Amino acid sequence: MALTAESTIAVLLANEQAKAILEKHLPGMTSDPRLKMAMGMTLKQIMPLSQGKITLSKIEAVAADLAAL
Template structure:
């Protein structure tokens, strides 16, 4: 019986620490309205987000094949863009999109 009580007492600090730990980075990122994982059609539906997209990755929203990839995110489209969407462009777009609330 003493062993069970001791084991329970030792596990309480771990539970208390788990409840007071800061939110993981994913939760912080989820608070942004837009990200590189947001579908392009959702981004261009918002005038502010569309302006960010047009500024950082010109031509994406007017691309002749936009209808074929509009349901995809920038993270999904970039690897298929043949280098036209650079990591630097994505970084700028990410920073600007995450600033939109």
């Protein structure tokens, strides 16, 4: 199954390349302790909870890099 921005955080973190993409566009996200609560959510679902750190443009950049995998 292809990884996309609609994949859950848990699925993205389970793949080292996807995890690196998240860290590239959203520095510090993968080490944030609050991320454990969002494992079943997508980036768009956690965007409102991110205090502006996750934006639609960042999600689109992640999606573009994931599509290139």
